[in-house]
Amino acid sequence: MQPSTIQVNEIAKVWPIASKAVSALHSRVQYKNAVKLLDDLIDRVGENENHPLASLMETIAILICKII
Numbered sequence: 424m425q426p427s428t429i430q431v432n433e434i435a436k437v438w439p440i441a442s443k444a445v446s447a448l449h450s451r452v453q454y455k456n457a458v459k460l461l462d463d464l465i466d467r468v469g470e471n472e473n474h475p476l477a478s479l480m481e482t483i484a485i486l487i488c489k490i491i
Contacts, residue, residue, distance in 0.1 A: 445483070448487070461484055
């Protein structure tokens with residue numbers, strides 16, 4: 424799915440905050456923060472695939488796995 428201009432504009436509004444959670448992991452500190460966020464998401468989302476944060480949890484897990 425390719426984002427439309429409207430979607431990109433909406434993403435741009437929240438990206439300064441969202442990018443703190445979803446970005447490439449370049450340092451040990453970023454890695455540790457991502458692991459902490461993933462732990463928090465797991466506690467909140469659990470196994471509920473329909474939870475609004477489920478895709479964020481999966482995305483953070485993928486970013487972490489790329490480092491390991």
